[in-house]
Amino acid sequence: MLVVILLAVFLQTLTTSSQNLFGSSFTPLVVHAEQTQPAQDEFVPIDELPPEDQLPAAPLLIAAYAFAWIALLIYIWSLWRRLGSVERELADVARRINNRAD
Amino acid sequence: MIASRWFPVLAVIAMVFFAGAPLMIARAPYESTMGLVQKIFYFHVPAWIAMFLAAFVCGISSAIYLFKGKKLADHLAVAAAELTILFGLIGLVTGPLWARKAWGLWWQWDARLTSALILWMIFVAYQLLRQYGGPGSDKLAAGMALFGMANVPFVYWSVNVWRTIHPTTNVVPTLVPGMSEAFFWCSAAFILMFILTLSARVKLECHRAAIDRLYLSLDD
Numbered sequence: 001m002l003v004v005i006l007l008a009v010f011l012q013t014l015t016t017s018s019q020n021l022f023g024s025s026f027t028p029l030v031v032h033a034e035q036t037q038p039a040q041d042e043f044v045p046i047d048e049l050p051p052e053d054q055l056p057a058a059p060l061l062i063a064a065y066a067f068a069w070i071a072l073l074i075y076i077w078s079l080w081r082r083l084g085s086v087e088r089e090l091a092d093v094a095r096r097i098n099n100r101a102d
Numbered sequence: 103m104i105a106s107r108w109f110p111v112l113a114v115i116a117m118v119f120f121a122g123a124p125l126m127i128a129r130a131p132y133e134s135t136m137g138l139v140q141k142i143f144y145f146h147v148p149a150w151i152a153m154f155l156a157a158f159v160c161g162i163s164s165a166i167y168l169f170k171g172k173k174l175a176d177h178l179a180v181a182a183a184e185l186t187i188l189f190g191l192i193g194l195v196t197g198p199l200w201a202r203k204a205w206g207l208w209w210q211w212d213a214r215l216t217s218a219l220i221l222w223m224i225f226v227a228y229q230l231l232r233q234y235g236g237p238g239s240d241k242l243a244a245g246m247a248l249f250g251m252a253n254v255p256f257v258y259w260s261v262n263v264w265r266t267i268h269p270t271t272n273v274v275p276t277l278v279p280g281m282s283e284a285f286f287w288c289s290a291a292f293i294l295m296f297i298l299t300l301s302a303r304v305k306l307e308c309h310r311a312a313i314d315r316l317y318l319s320l321d322d
Contacts, residue, residue, distance in 0.1 A: 055203050057139035064142040064196040065124075068149065071195075072295065075188050079302050086309040093316040100320070 112298055119291035123284075130284035139203040144284050146196040147274065148292035150218075153189035154254050155296055156182045157225065161251020164244035173311065174304075176240055179247055181303035183228045185296060186250070190222035205267055213264035217257045224250040 123144070133140035160182035166175035197215070198208040209215060224246060231243040261270045277285055 057137055057203050060139055060199045060203050061141055064199040065145060067195050067199075068145045068192045071188065071192050075299065079299060079306065083302060083306050083309070086306055086313065090309050090313050090316070093313055093320065097316060097320060 109298070109301065112294060116291060116294035116298055119287065119294060123288050123291055126284040126287045129280070131278065131280045133281075136204050139200055142196050142200040143273075144288045145292075146193060146200060147285065148289040149189045149192040149196065151289055152292040152296040153186055153193055153222075154258070155293065156186040156189060156300070157221065157251050157254050159300070160186055160225070160228070160247045161254075164247035164251075168241065168244045168248075174308075176244070177304050177307035177311065178300075179244060180232060180307050181300050183225050183232070183243075183247060184303060185300055186225040187222065187229060188299075189292070189296070190218075190225065194219065194222060210267055212266040212268060213260040214257065214266050214268040217253065217260050221250060221253045221257050224253060 127141050127144045130141065130144070132138065160179045163175040163179035163182060166172055167179060201210070202208050228243050228246050228250065231239050231246065235242065258271065260266065261268050274285065
Protein backbone atom coordinates (compact mmCIF):
# COMPACT_ATOMS: atom_id res chain seq x y z
CA MET A 1 0.00 0.00 0.00
CA LEU A 2 2.81 2.37 1.01
CA VAL A 3 4.65 1.59 -2.21
CA VAL A 4 1.55 2.47 -4.23
CA ILE A 5 1.18 5.82 -2.40
CA LEU A 6 4.86 6.65 -2.91
CA LEU A 7 4.57 5.74 -6.59
CA ALA A 8 1.51 7.98 -6.94
CA VAL A 9 3.33 10.90 -5.26
CA PHE A 10 6.34 10.34 -7.52
CA LEU A 11 4.17 10.31 -10.64
CA GLN A 12 2.33 13.43 -9.43
CA THR A 13 5.67 15.23 -8.99
CA LEU A 14 6.73 14.16 -12.47
CA THR A 15 3.56 15.42 -14.08
CA THR A 16 3.71 18.83 -12.40
CA SER A 17 7.40 19.37 -13.08
CA SER A 18 7.34 18.43 -16.76
CA GLN A 19 4.11 20.18 -17.77
CA ASN A 20 1.62 17.34 -17.80
CA LEU A 21 3.80 14.59 -19.13
CA PHE A 22 0.97 12.08 -19.39
CA GLY A 23 -1.36 14.51 -21.12
CA SER A 24 0.99 15.38 -23.95
CA SER A 25 3.38 12.58 -24.83
CA PHE A 26 4.80 10.04 -22.46
CA THR A 27 8.32 9.86 -23.87
CA PRO A 28 11.55 10.41 -21.98
CA LEU A 29 12.89 12.26 -25.02
CA VAL A 30 10.59 15.21 -24.36
CA VAL A 31 11.92 15.53 -20.82
CA HIS A 32 15.47 15.27 -22.12
CA ALA A 33 14.82 17.99 -24.71
CA GLU A 34 13.48 20.35 -22.02
CA GLN A 35 16.46 19.71 -19.78
CA THR A 36 19.00 20.53 -22.48
CA GLN A 37 17.95 24.22 -22.37
CA PRO A 38 20.90 26.19 -20.95
CA ALA A 39 20.33 26.95 -17.28
CA GLN A 40 20.29 30.59 -16.34
CA ASP A 41 22.63 31.16 -13.43
CA GLU A 42 22.83 34.98 -13.53
CA PHE A 43 20.08 37.52 -13.03
CA VAL A 44 18.92 39.66 -15.91
CA PRO A 45 18.76 43.40 -15.16
CA ILE A 46 15.26 44.82 -15.51
CA ASP A 47 16.18 47.14 -18.37
CA GLU A 48 17.55 44.19 -20.40
CA LEU A 49 14.32 42.20 -20.25
CA PRO A 50 12.30 41.87 -23.45
CA PRO A 51 9.53 44.53 -23.64
CA GLU A 52 6.72 41.98 -23.12
CA ASP A 53 8.28 40.93 -19.78
CA GLN A 54 8.86 44.45 -18.50
CA LEU A 55 6.50 45.81 -15.90
CA PRO A 56 5.82 49.57 -16.00
CA ALA A 57 7.03 51.21 -12.77
CA ALA A 58 4.91 54.37 -12.91
CA PRO A 59 1.54 52.77 -11.98
CA LEU A 60 3.16 51.00 -9.00
CA LEU A 61 4.85 54.22 -7.85
CA ILE A 62 1.64 56.23 -8.22
CA ALA A 63 -0.36 53.53 -6.40
CA ALA A 64 2.14 53.51 -3.50
CA TYR A 65 2.13 57.29 -3.03
CA ALA A 66 -1.63 57.57 -3.56
CA PHE A 67 -2.24 54.89 -0.93
CA ALA A 68 0.04 56.59 1.62
CA TRP A 69 -1.58 60.00 1.08
CA ILE A 70 -5.14 58.63 1.13
CA ALA A 71 -4.50 56.52 4.26
CA LEU A 72 -3.07 59.54 6.11
CA LEU A 73 -5.87 61.86 4.98
CA ILE A 74 -8.60 59.36 5.92
CA TYR A 75 -7.02 58.89 9.35
CA ILE A 76 -6.75 62.66 9.96
CA TRP A 77 -10.37 63.12 8.83
CA SER A 78 -11.53 60.28 11.11
CA LEU A 79 -9.56 61.70 14.04
CA TRP A 80 -10.99 65.18 13.45
CA ARG A 81 -14.56 63.80 13.33
CA ARG A 82 -14.08 61.70 16.48
CA LEU A 83 -12.56 64.65 18.33
CA GLY A 84 -15.45 66.91 17.29
CA SER A 85 -18.02 64.35 18.40
CA VAL A 86 -16.32 63.74 21.76
CA GLU A 87 -15.93 67.47 22.45
CA ARG A 88 -19.64 68.01 21.74
CA GLU A 89 -20.55 65.14 24.08
CA LEU A 90 -18.21 66.48 26.75
CA ALA A 91 -19.81 69.93 26.56
CA ASP A 92 -23.28 68.35 26.68
CA VAL A 93 -22.55 66.26 29.79
CA ALA A 94 -20.88 69.22 31.52
CA ARG A 95 -23.96 71.35 30.78
CA ARG A 96 -26.28 68.67 32.22
CA ILE A 97 -24.20 68.52 35.39
CA ASN A 98 -24.30 72.29 35.71
CA ASN A 99 -28.09 72.29 35.21
CA ARG A 100 -28.49 69.70 37.98
CA ALA A 101 -26.31 71.74 40.31
CA ASP A 102 -28.40 74.91 39.71
CA MET B 103 0.33 66.31 24.92
CA ILE B 104 1.59 69.17 22.74
CA ALA B 105 0.59 72.60 24.09
CA SER B 106 -2.34 73.90 22.02
CA ARG B 107 -0.36 76.95 20.81
CA TRP B 108 2.39 74.71 19.38
CA PHE B 109 0.01 72.34 17.62
CA PRO B 110 -0.88 74.67 14.67
CA VAL B 111 2.79 75.61 14.24
CA LEU B 112 3.81 71.96 14.05
CA ALA B 113 0.87 71.20 11.76
CA VAL B 114 1.99 73.90 9.31
CA ILE B 115 5.58 72.59 9.40
CA ALA B 116 4.32 69.04 8.75
CA MET B 117 2.18 70.28 5.84
CA VAL B 118 5.20 72.05 4.35
CA PHE B 119 7.24 68.85 4.63
CA PHE B 120 4.52 66.72 3.04
CA ALA B 121 3.88 69.27 0.29
CA GLY B 122 7.62 69.45 -0.45
CA ALA B 123 8.08 65.68 -0.40
CA PRO B 124 7.05 65.03 -4.06
CA LEU B 125 9.46 67.75 -5.18
CA MET B 126 12.35 66.28 -3.18
CA ILE B 127 11.53 62.78 -4.41
CA ALA B 128 11.32 63.93 -8.04
CA ARG B 129 14.73 65.65 -7.71
CA ALA B 130 16.39 62.59 -6.17
CA PRO B 131 18.59 60.65 -8.62
CA TYR B 132 17.45 57.37 -10.17
CA GLU B 133 18.80 54.15 -8.69
CA SER B 134 20.80 52.32 -11.39
CA THR B 135 19.20 48.84 -11.26
CA MET B 136 15.63 49.52 -10.12
CA GLY B 137 14.95 52.84 -11.81
CA LEU B 138 11.74 54.71 -11.09
CA VAL B 139 10.18 52.15 -8.74
CA GLN B 140 12.99 52.66 -6.19
CA LYS B 141 11.38 56.01 -5.35
CA ILE B 142 8.70 54.14 -3.35
CA PHE B 143 11.49 53.81 -0.76
CA TYR B 144 11.08 57.50 0.25
CA PHE B 145 7.66 56.82 1.78
CA HIS B 146 8.08 53.10 2.56
CA VAL B 147 11.02 53.38 4.97
CA PRO B 148 9.81 56.55 6.78
CA ALA B 149 6.44 54.81 7.29
CA TRP B 150 8.27 51.94 9.01
CA ILE B 151 10.34 54.41 11.07
CA ALA B 152 7.10 56.02 12.28
CA MET B 153 5.65 52.56 12.91
CA PHE B 154 8.64 51.50 15.02
CA LEU B 155 8.47 54.79 16.97
CA ALA B 156 4.77 54.22 17.60
CA ALA B 157 5.43 50.64 18.73
CA PHE B 158 8.10 51.85 21.18
CA VAL B 159 5.83 54.59 22.54
CA CYS B 160 3.02 52.06 22.93
CA GLY B 161 5.28 49.50 24.65
CA ILE B 162 6.96 51.95 27.04
CA SER B 163 3.63 53.60 27.95
CA SER B 164 2.09 50.18 28.51
CA ALA B 165 4.95 49.26 30.86
CA ILE B 166 4.40 52.49 32.80
CA TYR B 167 0.67 51.75 32.97
CA LEU B 168 1.26 48.15 34.09
CA PHE B 169 3.80 48.96 36.80
CA LYS B 170 2.72 52.44 37.95
CA GLY B 171 -0.97 52.43 36.98
CA LYS B 172 -0.89 55.88 35.37
CA LYS B 173 -4.00 56.45 33.24
CA LEU B 174 -2.29 59.00 30.99
CA ALA B 175 0.25 56.33 30.03
CA ASP B 176 -2.63 54.04 29.06
CA HIS B 177 -4.15 56.79 26.88
CA LEU B 178 -0.77 57.26 25.21
CA ALA B 179 -0.49 53.51 24.61
CA VAL B 180 -3.94 53.30 22.97
CA ALA B 181 -3.13 56.27 20.73
CA ALA B 182 0.28 54.89 19.75
CA ALA B 183 -1.16 51.43 19.01
CA GLU B 184 -3.60 52.94 16.52
CA LEU B 185 -0.75 54.79 14.81
CA THR B 186 1.34 51.61 14.72
CA ILE B 187 -1.44 50.05 12.67
CA LEU B 188 -1.75 53.09 10.37
CA PHE B 189 1.95 53.47 9.59
CA GLY B 190 2.43 49.69 9.46
CA LEU B 191 -0.36 49.46 6.90
CA ILE B 192 1.34 52.08 4.72
CA GLY B 193 4.60 50.09 4.96
CA LEU B 194 2.87 46.78 4.24
CA VAL B 195 1.10 48.14 1.15
CA THR B 196 3.94 50.21 -0.35
CA GLY B 197 6.48 47.37 0.14
CA PRO B 198 4.74 44.82 -2.12
CA LEU B 199 4.16 47.52 -4.76
CA TRP B 200 7.92 48.01 -4.87
CA ALA B 201 8.64 44.28 -4.65
CA ARG B 202 6.40 43.45 -7.62
CA LYS B 203 8.77 45.37 -9.88
CA ALA B 204 12.07 44.82 -8.04
CA TRP B 205 11.66 41.11 -7.16
CA GLY B 206 8.97 40.08 -9.62
CA LEU B 207 6.57 39.06 -6.84
CA TRP B 208 4.24 40.80 -4.45
CA TRP B 209 5.16 38.94 -1.28
CA GLN B 210 7.83 36.57 0.01
CA TRP B 211 7.48 34.67 3.28
CA ASP B 212 11.01 35.54 4.39
CA ALA B 213 12.18 36.64 7.83
CA ARG B 214 11.74 40.41 7.34
CA LEU B 215 8.35 40.41 5.69
CA THR B 216 6.87 37.74 7.93
CA SER B 217 8.14 39.29 11.18
CA ALA B 218 6.91 42.74 10.07
CA LEU B 219 3.47 41.29 9.34
CA ILE B 220 3.43 39.56 12.75
CA LEU B 221 4.43 42.84 14.45
CA TRP B 222 1.57 44.63 12.71
CA MET B 223 -0.87 41.86 13.65
CA ILE B 224 0.15 42.09 17.32
CA PHE B 225 -0.98 45.72 17.35
CA VAL B 226 -4.17 44.88 15.46
CA ALA B 227 -4.82 42.29 18.18
CA TYR B 228 -4.09 44.98 20.80
CA GLN B 229 -6.77 47.23 19.28
CA LEU B 230 -9.29 44.39 19.00
CA LEU B 231 -8.64 43.50 22.64
CA ARG B 232 -9.17 47.12 23.73
CA GLN B 233 -12.32 47.38 21.63
CA TYR B 234 -14.04 44.10 22.48
CA GLY B 235 -12.12 42.65 25.45
CA GLY B 236 -14.40 44.06 28.14
CA PRO B 237 -13.33 45.00 31.68
CA GLY B 238 -9.71 44.20 32.51
CA SER B 239 -8.62 44.06 28.88
CA ASP B 240 -6.48 47.19 29.36
CA LYS B 241 -3.89 45.30 31.44
CA LEU B 242 -3.93 42.31 29.10
CA ALA B 243 -3.49 44.60 26.09
CA ALA B 244 -0.62 46.40 27.88
CA GLY B 245 1.16 43.04 28.23
CA MET B 246 0.59 42.39 24.54
CA ALA B 247 2.06 45.81 23.66
CA LEU B 248 5.24 44.88 25.55
CA PHE B 249 5.60 41.80 23.34
CA GLY B 250 4.92 43.96 20.30
CA MET B 251 7.66 46.39 21.28
CA ALA B 252 10.09 43.53 21.97
CA ASN B 253 9.46 42.30 18.42
CA VAL B 254 10.70 45.57 16.85
CA PRO B 255 14.48 44.90 17.14
CA PHE B 256 13.96 41.42 15.67
CA VAL B 257 12.13 42.88 12.67
CA TYR B 258 14.87 45.48 12.20
CA TRP B 259 17.80 43.05 12.46
CA SER B 260 16.11 40.17 10.65
CA VAL B 261 17.60 41.25 7.30
CA ASN B 262 21.14 41.09 8.71
CA VAL B 263 20.75 37.80 10.57
CA TRP B 264 18.68 35.60 8.24
CA ARG B 265 18.96 35.00 4.51
CA THR B 266 16.32 37.20 2.92
CA ILE B 267 15.78 38.97 -0.40
CA HIS B 268 14.88 42.20 1.39
CA PRO B 269 17.63 44.90 1.34
CA THR B 270 19.71 45.05 4.52
CA THR B 271 19.91 47.88 7.08
CA ASN B 272 22.99 49.09 5.20
CA VAL B 273 20.92 50.93 2.57
CA VAL B 274 20.12 54.14 4.50
CA PRO B 275 23.70 54.83 5.77
CA THR B 276 25.07 54.44 2.23
CA LEU B 277 22.58 56.67 0.38
CA VAL B 278 24.20 58.99 -2.15
CA PRO B 279 23.74 62.80 -1.91
CA GLY B 280 20.40 63.71 -3.42
CA MET B 281 18.83 60.47 -2.27
CA SER B 282 19.72 61.09 1.39
CA GLU B 283 18.17 64.59 1.41
CA ALA B 284 14.90 63.27 -0.02
CA PHE B 285 14.94 60.38 2.45
CA PHE B 286 15.56 62.56 5.54
CA TRP B 287 12.99 65.10 4.33
CA CYS B 288 10.31 62.38 4.04
CA SER B 289 11.39 60.86 7.37
CA ALA B 290 10.96 64.25 9.06
CA ALA B 291 7.51 64.58 7.45
CA PHE B 292 6.43 61.19 8.79
CA ILE B 293 7.88 61.78 12.27
CA LEU B 294 6.12 65.16 12.49
CA MET B 295 2.88 63.55 11.32
CA PHE B 296 3.35 60.85 13.96
CA ILE B 297 3.85 63.44 16.75
CA LEU B 298 0.83 65.49 15.64
CA THR B 299 -1.57 62.59 15.21
CA LEU B 300 -0.36 61.03 18.46
CA SER B 301 -1.02 64.28 20.28
CA ALA B 302 -4.54 64.62 18.81
CA ARG B 303 -5.31 60.95 19.52
CA VAL B 304 -4.18 61.25 23.16
CA LYS B 305 -6.44 64.31 23.50
CA LEU B 306 -9.35 62.22 22.16
CA GLU B 307 -8.64 59.47 24.70
CA CYS B 308 -8.39 62.00 27.57
CA HIS B 309 -11.75 63.52 26.54
CA ARG B 310 -13.34 60.05 26.48
CA ALA B 311 -12.03 59.36 29.98
CA ALA B 312 -13.37 62.75 31.15
CA ILE B 313 -16.82 61.90 29.71
CA ASP B 314 -16.81 58.56 31.57
CA ARG B 315 -15.96 60.36 34.82
CA LEU B 316 -18.70 62.93 34.25
CA TYR B 317 -21.31 60.23 33.53
CA LEU B 318 -20.30 58.48 36.75
CA SER B 319 -20.67 61.71 38.70
CA LEU B 320 -24.07 62.22 37.03
CA ASP B 321 -25.20 58.77 38.23
CA ASP B 322 -24.14 59.47 41.85
